[in-house]
Amino acid sequence: IEEREKFRIEYWSLEEAKLRRMPQPRPLAARVALVTGAGSGIGRAIARRLAAEGACVVVADRDGTGAAAVAEELGGPDRAVAVTVDVTSEEQITEAFGTAALAFGGVDLVVNNAGISISKPLLETTAEDWDRQHDIMARGSFLVSREAARLMIEQGLGGDIVYIASKNAVFAGPNNIAYSATKADQAHQVRLLAAELGEHGIRVNGVNPDGVVRGSGIFAAGWGAQRAAVYGVAEEELGEFYARRTLLKREVLPEHVANAVLALTGGDLSHTTGLHIPVDAGVAAAFLR
Numbered sequence: 001i002e003e004r005e006k007f008r009i010e011y012w013s014l015e016e017a018k019l020r021r022m023p024q025p026r027p028l029a030a031r032v033a034l035v036t037g038a039g040s041g042i043g044r045a046i047a048r049r050l051a052a053e054g055a056c057v058v059v060a061d062r063d064g065t066g067a068a069a070v071a072e073e074l075g076g077p078d079r080a081v082a083v084t085v086d087v088t089s090e091e092q093i094t095e096a097f098g099t100a101a102l103a104f105g106g107v108d109l110v111v112n113n114a115g116i117s118i119s120k121p122l123l124e125t126t127a128e129d130w131d132r133q134h135d136i137m138a139r140g141s142f143l144v145s146r147e148a149a150r151l152m153i154e155q156g157l158g159g160d161i162v163y164i165a166s167k168n169a170v171f172a173g174p175n176n177i178a179y180s181a182t183k184a185d186q187a188h189q190v191r192l193l194a195a196e197l198g199e200h201g202i203r204v205n206g207v208n209p210d211g212v213v214r215g216s217g218i219f220a221a222g223w224g225a226q227r228a229a230v231y232g233v234a235e236e237e238l239g240e241f242y243a244r245r246t247l248l249k250r251e252v253l254p255e256h257v258a259n260a261v262l263a264l265t266g267g268d269l270s271h272t273t274g275l276h277i278p279v280d281a282g283v284a285a286a287f288l289r
């Protein structure tokens with residue numbers, strides 16, 4: 001915390017910067033990140049990348065065991081803490097931010113990554129499916145962002161909120177109405193919050209990974225099999241199938257999504273807000289599915 005305060009003084013005691021409501025970008029080594037769904041897959045890759053750049057990380061996940069393992073891997077209590085949090089619970093979210101403040105003195109980078117994927121054709125999608133999907137991804141990320149904004153405004157140091165949305169936020173894919181609708185909701189939250197929080201120096205951006213990122217729990221839990229069926233290929237060939245259809249002929253993996261989060265929050269894009277970066281090896285640009 002002392003080290004962090006030193007950076008704060010160095011970078012943030014600039015009254016001029018505050019007056020202009022344009023806080024200077026700080027190195028990640030002087031920042032605290034809270035990543036939801038960081039117990040596995042893409043969130044874990046993001047937590048690892050931010051930690052590698054020196055950020056302290058709050059590994060927030062409904063799966064406490066997964067979160068604890070990641071926090072341990074990142075260096076234990078001085079560098080990372082695990083919090084068990086279900087993003088559908090306002091109370092647990094408040095507690096998670098409280099834990100972060102206690103451990104590291106605050107939070108100034110939040111990644112809305114937690115999610116599930118209920119991917120069914122329209123006629124098989126129940127009202128309960130719709131509600132569950134929206135509860136976790138649309139409502140859950142709204143609640144996390146609201147708490148993040150509350151804390152960041154109070155801290156007066158600006159901050160970053162990043163949404164891990166999806167290519168499906170923009171482009172229609174078959175058989176996943178509930179999932180894609182929540183991703184579109186998240187994409188609009190990015191623009192709405194960028195508009196509302198800009199004056200506090202809080203930047204809000206999104207990352208749109210391609211529709212299939214292997215190496216994640218969502219993929220293993222059926223998303224991969226479902227996509228394979230839709231595209232008529234064997235599940236083990238899906239990675240190669242997806243890579244072949246991209247402009248860059250490359251498969252998107254969790255690490256590539258993490259790289260985009262780093263690009264957005266590392267300081268170089270200090271004047272960018274309300275943006276979605278596609279991490280899809282060119283699929284969206286070429287209207288490929």
Ligand code: NAD
Pocket residue numbers: 036037038039040041042043060061062063066085086087088112113114115116117136140164165166167208209210211212213214215216217218219
């Ligand atoms: P994942 O299952 O590996 O990770 C999701 C994590 O979120 C898990 O650790 C899970 O425990 C956690 N989680 C689920 N519900 C939660 C809740 N209510 N509260 C707190 N934590 C909860 O899957 P992933 O692919 O790494 O997914 C991460 C994000 O990336 C999701 O938002 C997903 O929609 C998005 N995404 C994934 C892909 C893909 O192909 N895998 C593509 C585009 C976007």
